[in-house]
Amino acid sequence: MDQLTRHLLDKEVKKFINSIEPSLVCKLASSLHPEKKPCHVFSDPQKGSYNICFPVVFTDSEDQISDVESTQSAERWMIRIPLLPRLAFPEEKMRGEIATMKYIAEKTTIPIPHLFKYSINRDNILNLPFMALEYIAGKTLHGIDVPCLPDELKSHLFDQLADVYIQLYHQQFDHVGALTLDSNDNWVFQHNRPLTIELNDQELSGMKSSEIIPAHQTYNSTIDYVYAVLKLIFNDFYHGKDSVFNKEDARNYLYGIFASQGIVMEWVDPKDNHGPFILMHGDLRPPNVFVDADLNIISIIDWEWSHTVPPQMFVPPSWITGQELPAATKKPYDFAFTVYVSQFQRAAREWEDKHYNPDKKLKFILPLVKLWSKHLMSDTFFIAYALLKPCYFGNVYWNLLDNMYYGEDSDKRVESFFKLRKKQEEELQRVLSNLEDFEKELALEGLDPLKPPTLDPAKGKEVAAIHQVWRKPNLERIVGLFRRWLPCSLVGVSVFVCCIIVKRRR
Known part of the structure; x- marks a missing residue:
């Protein structure tokens, strides 16, 4: 907005x-x-x-x-x-x-x-x-610095949140949509769109988001839903009055949306493309989680933005890192993000094994364990967070995805993009012209235009979070951090051992 x-x-x-x-x-x-x-x-x-x-x-x-x-x-x-x-x-x-x-x-x-x-x-x-x-008597998690909690308290909180996520995971449906009431005021899941904060805020800003996701629009595949979310992001660029700060920001934002389309479509797992789709609290932030003095969760409130999501978008809460996505995905802070997600994944694995495994199956083949083992194994899981928070999509793209997929020389790629696409260059100029007009409107209201955020690496929770990661290092944390590099390392060791055996046989 x-x-x-x-x-x-x-x-x-x-x-x-x-x-x-x-x-x-x-x-x-x-x-x-x-x-x-x-x-x-x-x-x-x-x-x-x-x-x-x-x-x-x-x-x-x-x-x-x-x-x-x-x-x-x-x-x-x-x-x-x-x-x-x-x-x-x-x-x-x-x-x-x-x-x-x-x-x-x-x-x-x-x-x-x-x-x-x-x-x-x-x-x-x-x-x-x-x-x-x-x-509900008690306090919320708002203001509680989760990364800096004592290990015992943090584990206790993670166990309870894991239970919430496991139960939500079991609420599965055949399309992306939302629950609503029928004529008898009973819950029903039929033809209601996934109403999100982004849809609401864009509509209030006069951006006609309902033309992109109409009231009765549902989605039977991950690709279709993800494509709709990308259209909302394009809508933010083209029609948001302050979606950009300046020319450089505008060029990067527009290029990033175009460049990310292939990344996102490649990210979609064909095996999960058609669901089942999972019920998710649409705004599960610290202010909506009530706890008592011992950090026992006593109530979760504000379910108005709840809807079903594709399996790949059913991910642990990002706020367990103590930061919003723009800061949490900036290097080197993405390192800490990965650690906390790994810790939460581990808590969910142990909790599912202990409380949702009556047949005593191997813990690694339990439903949520399998899902997260598959989709949280590389940095591409950040794509899910970006799609869940479209307002931060550009931040996540430039903080991580651009370099991850396309490497260095981003300036040259952006320059080439606009040289080859006259239409996008014209749209860019239109957006910048509208930005100038909008800043005049702000001045009439006595408001200053927003400035690009600046991060001070010497201050803030980002550094505290990274410090906390290494405060009590142990083997399980280290393995969690380097889990995406471990398979490659094992392959390298195996090849090395085979070479030694062959050489000795000769």
Whole structure:
């Protein structure tokens, strides 16, 4: 989403929140309660990216509302209202979230808030859609530096996350799409598109993302879905108002998208091309994971962007590295990224063997172990992360993929690309002209244009992460780091030994 759209929407969101009367929220909650108990909002509303949440506590009588001690152990709910200005498809988003929560509660033991009541329309005293949810007491993982956790705590966290991923892996479907509600408010998986944050934000920015992935568009193959994601990335370049910083950035971005098409299509595994496709939480970030004081996961929230993904895109969470993709994929920090993914993969392998292996099969042939052993064995797994976060696709391409696939002399390749493609050169000039106009619009709003991010190698979590990798080195970590080089090394040793044997026989 461009800077100006975000700025204007932030203003609209503030107006929207100010228009919500807390007393009406309490009145609504009381009307929904089985015993119609009175309640009050007991702390400040909690604002997320796409929802505003009002925590309410119920009491036995109006007299107890001001009595703090009597409400400490009382029943609490969270009245969650979608921030309508931040949503391009609010009804679709809510239907998908409610259906997914119902499905998860029915099919898994993943901890989620209990859903008491909801309204997708405005048929209530708030005149707004809402969800009445169980109040989750605790803190989120936001602000917890996962790489710097003590080994025991980190292993404990990884084990629990592994359990979530293993259970999600078992929720398999025949196409890429999303759950929704039928006419009886039961979950159904039929013809709903995979609604993502990228789709939402592009639509709000006037980029017509629904023309690329329409409301009822689903995908029966990985190639078809990946091609649609690439079209969204092209759409960002051609129509995003601040998708580039300057001419050099624009040239690199456009070249990178074109050059990556062959890479991505080659990356698709024909054996997994037609699924089955796996249910994935579309926004499983630290703020959406609630834990207690001992780092036990007590609830996972915000399932609105959940959808099924191709097997190759079902990968461990990138935030376990402590960084966003642009930093995590920069050399030498990709080294640390690989380590943490390897550690998480190992945790999932052991957990699947211990808790999801009733027939006592060899651990290396268990379903998720096999999938990740196949697809996390080389740096190409970064492609999956780039496709899951299209806004960072250009960063991942230039940080890793360009050199990995095409080697050095990138400047010459970019220059040759635009010399041979007049149409792309013209599009480049159009985008740069639009950027100049957009910066004038920003100035009128008193905003400065975004600047290219700069990384200070002497500071930040990147260095801390790499330091943590080597803080307590052991054999398993080293093997994890060099797993993609190990087969080549073994081949070399084998050839060397054969040569010695032949020579001795002669």
